[in-house]
Amino acid sequence: GQNIDQPTEMTATEGAIVQINCTYQTSGFNGLFWYQQHAGEAPTFLSYNVLDGLEEKGRFSSFLSRSKGYSYLLLKELQMKDSASYLCAVRDGDYQLIWGAGTKLIIKP
């Protein structure tokens, strides 16, 4: 079956670094996405990986290993506004997106 696993909740300190992991088992693979969702708001796009390796975008980086069915989102220099849920999603074919339940990240001062 199709499955995406992420930790339910993580806590980190302002200014620190946090890594949010995502493992997936899907029938196909055509890209992995990370979205950020603040409470009560819409998900917004953060990153996209389709080839193995690291994609860096400012304070956020995303890594993909297709052979291991694994990705992580790395957030550096954490700010209070980074408190949100982080959703991992895999496109398993031409257009079907399979979503994880999201990781709620709590930032403490």
Next chain:
Amino acid sequence: DTAVSQTPKYLVTQMGNDKSIKCEQNLGHDTMYWYKQDSKKFLKIMFSYNNKELIINETVPNRFSPKSPDKAHLNLHINSLELGDSAVYFCASSQRTGGDGANVLTFGAGSRLTVL
């Protein structure tokens, strides 16, 4: 200026009623979607339309009927509402349907439906 706008933002109604949620995008995208996000926060695709044509129709009760009068609008009508329909419904759009490249989804702000 809003890219994907959906109304209403909140909807509280009784079981058995019929309700509609409207969605409009001004991004010029070809593809629009309805997602349901339940209390466990999973986003589940319900429907997808490409240029007014239905392309994804997941296992959704036929009480849910989408309508796309043009490629900028995708409305959702729900008949005979049930308690289990309580959720946040997100409309989204993307440039195209195909899987080449990121083809990022832009979401609306969500419509929180509460069925009493």
